[in-house]
Amino acid sequence: MIFKTKTLLPFYCLCIFCAIVLPARAQKTSSKPNIIFILTDDLGYGDIGVFFQNGRKNSGDRSKPYELTPHIDQLAKNGAQFTQQYCNAPVCAPSRASLLTGVNQGNAHVRDNQFDKALENNHTVATVLKQAGYATVAVGKWGLQGAKEEAPNWPAHPLKRGFDHYFGYMRHRDGHEHYPVEGVYRGKKEVWEDYTNVGDKLNKCYTTDLWTAYAKKWIVDHEKSNNAEPFFMYLAYDAPHAVLELPTQSYPKGGGLKGGLQWLNEPAHMINTASGTVDSYVYPEYAAATYDNDQNSATSEVPWPDTYKRYATATKRIDDAVGDVLQLLKDLKIDNNTLVVFTSDNGPSIESYLPASYVPNQPTFFSSYGPFDGIKRDCWEGGVRMPTIASWPGHIAAGKTINAPSILSDWLATFADAANLPTPARTDGVSLLPSLTGKGKQENSLVYVEYFEEGKTPGFKEFEPSRRGRKRDQMQLIRMNDLVGVRYGIKSAGDAFEIYDVVKDPKQTKNLSSLPGFGKIETQMKAKVLQLRRADSEASRPYDDALVPETTVNKKLVRGLRWEFFEGDFPYVISGKGRKPQSSGTTNAINGTEGDNKKGMVLYEACIQVPSDGKYNFSFQVQGKAFVRLHEASLFDADFGYVSNTALTQDAYLKKGFHPLTVYLLKEPDQKNHIVLLWKKDGSTEWKETGAHDFYH
Structure with missing residues (x-):
């Protein structure tokens, strides 16, 4: 562009x-x-x-x-x-x-x-x-x-x-x-x-x-x-x-x-x-x-x-x-x-x-x-x-x-x-x-913050005693409705969150994490902060290699993917948020044939079934433009400045179970087989192309 x-x-x-x-x-x-x-x-x-x-x-x-x-x-x-x-x-x-x-x-x-x-x-x-x-x-x-x-x-x-x-x-x-x-x-x-x-x-x-x-x-x-x-x-x-x-x-x-x-x-x-x-x-x-x-x-x-x-x-x-x-x-x-x-x-x-x-x-x-x-x-x-x-x-x-x-x-x-x-x-x-x-x-x-700094919170008498002079180091914040989870001095993905109702308690005086019912919320926070991010080697975190938890599935899943088609001559790969699709359905493969041969964007959603805990390698290429998310994290960006059919690779640490995958494909009429999405467990020499046997919805 x-x-x-x-x-x-x-x-x-x-x-x-x-x-x-x-x-x-x-x-x-x-x-x-x-x-x-x-x-x-x-x-x-x-x-x-x-x-x-x-x-x-x-x-x-x-x-x-x-x-x-x-x-x-x-x-x-x-x-x-x-x-x-x-x-x-x-x-x-x-x-x-x-x-x-x-x-x-x-x-x-x-x-x-x-x-x-x-x-x-x-x-x-x-x-x-x-x-x-x-x-x-x-x-x-x-x-x-x-x-x-x-x-x-x-x-x-x-x-x-x-x-x-x-x-x-x-x-x-x-x-x-x-x-x-x-x-x-x-x-x-x-x-x-x-x-x-x-x-x-x-x-x-x-x-x-x-x-x-x-x-x-x-x-x-x-x-x-x-x-x-x-x-x-x-x-x-x-x-x-x-x-x-x-x-x-x-x-x-x-x-x-x-x-x-x-x-x-x-x-x-x-x-x-x-x-x-x-x-x-x-x-x-x-x-x-x-x-x-x-x-x-x-x-x-x-x-x-x-x-x-x-x-x-x-x-x-x-x-x-x-x-x-x-x-x-x-x-x-x-x-x-x-x-x-x-x-x-x-x-x-x-x-x-x-x-x-x-x-x-x-x-x-x-x-x-x-x-x-x-x-x-x-x-x-x-x-x-x-x-x-x-x-x-x-x-x-x-x-x-x-x-x-x-x-x-x-x-x-x-x-x-x-x-x-x-x-x-x-x-x-x-x-x-x-x-x-x-x-x-x-x-x-989505209100999320992560940051590293070697200093301390000032010891102002106006601040709560528990945080005066608190060492910062690796920090994280996630907000869920009225609740904010905060972690300072993080050593691992399992570290506890302090949880505050910042609407009723804006000064964060009462840590709710130990109260009945908040253990489940803390578990959700720990999962969410891993599911929404990708590691950056220039800003390393102690939880970069933590296994990303699977999604909670509340229904019996069937094989295949859901898709929605958004018609239009879009200048870039769009998110689809706030827009009504012109058509939708299910499919067994990501091939860009949806949309009745019209110009637009196809959004595919499915869960990919991870067979066992571990580090997984993904490879991706597309003829045209696309974007891929794993949970809410960016997995592949093949949009701005991307050269068609260039192979991109990315690693992800995943727990056994179902993990949501979203593919946004900018399609042209008469253009088929847009995407090649491969994956393998780290250490394996054999790449496997994703197909109907991997996707559930």
Whole structure:
């Protein structure tokens, strides 16, 4: 699959943003909405007003300082709050990779702390939306480009992953500095516009301001030149992460087309806040703020430490930026046809690169983790529960609250659905559009996290005693309805899960695993976390070689496979989720003859009978395109970039019994014998072709 990219105007030729005047026109409507995905860096669930900070403010308790996020709160008021959305991993690289690819950490290519690892050359949100005619742009932090020594031609540059344009920090570590030129704490950084480093022109450009001004300029340029084409913008901020630098000055008055941040396109004065003093501005609300530090109203209040004035300023700057972008959509009369999503990549951080004269950054000051325990790099709720908001006027009811659990990797399927596209079979997520719009049946989201980190959960007195200073190491989280199973320091697949009802007990104070009836649930969790994942040698786990349990069979099985045919000229192998098949039936073989010689996708489902415990080798090839799952794990991906009739191999550790196999076959008329699927027990020299004797349904 080849995607053509547009040539971006040279940096010095960009139109001056503030001089652009668009003619007034009626609100543009389309069946395909514009989509803006706003992702922040290390912003906690508890940092946002509507999720937590407003409660601190309204409590009147002077020992609880609070942050202000009025524009984000208004976004929630106009749309929907997700109270139980999770990130895919509690650190940025794997979290962002899973978001962009729609693949959870059980099947992901980027895992653990693999910063700057190349995002795989496969479906992304951008490649999928381009199939519906979207213009695509990424602005801000990337960190998934691949080999550092290959600049500027990184193997996973955004322009090689479906984006038409890119402007931002390419390397992970560059996102630790919020001034590209001055490098207040971490040194000078590069900013890339497509394949050109333009960082030396960005004097005094605070990155929250810089990304916002560029995003606004790009939207205006797009609407001026090609407003019939919907757009997808991935706006990925690198704040409030780590450095806690301050802007140069107050946020410019107004917002949108004529106010707020503006792109001036003048080297050394590229945006309208690129003046004044670097790292200097604190919002007036915080500059003189005091609090009751000893919880004694009889003693005098003390000023906020400068560290937290900085943190609150960084957060409010993002809030102003969100308000600015939303005002632009109104000014351009495209707000009613734009789906805006706001969230974070993981929980709040304890990291700080401030000089030693500052107090260390502690998320306890604002309770940035909200009503939970845990921070960034934790699989407790505070490390993985995200402050997610979605707004789409006329489609999402104002003031809506969505309590069903979901995960960031669901957004690829959601955006495909909004663009009237099928979801690629490779993706693990489900469309959240039914929850957002109230139309259709919402499928259950698979909330699963696995992660390794050598540190410990902080010993904050606000956290439960049982997890203060808890060693992390290998961690895992699985959610089933209201119950979350968590494991820390995993040594084997048999290790016990702690089980919490996170709806009734969000702070996870009561471990239910030893109560009557929960032993069965724990067994289900232990089975599920093996059935939904595949091992990755670059992110090894102690349960990689564990035997995957067979499926529970509640009926007498008969030989053969069930099949469903979905008619259509699909650009990739589709999942079939949310779609009604045109025909269905049973068969004894996977041969692609179903569908009455029409173009489309055949989905085969069956259980393969494994004769004995052990390691099994599978081999697969197809004439055309296909995708294969064993249980919910990816077994073979013969879709994006696959060369017909190339043999693929994969191993699986399986217990004796029945194991669900799903084959998605993209078929062409008059094309037969698409698939060769072989298997054998490891150590055997003889491959056996699967047939009617192996499949049951």
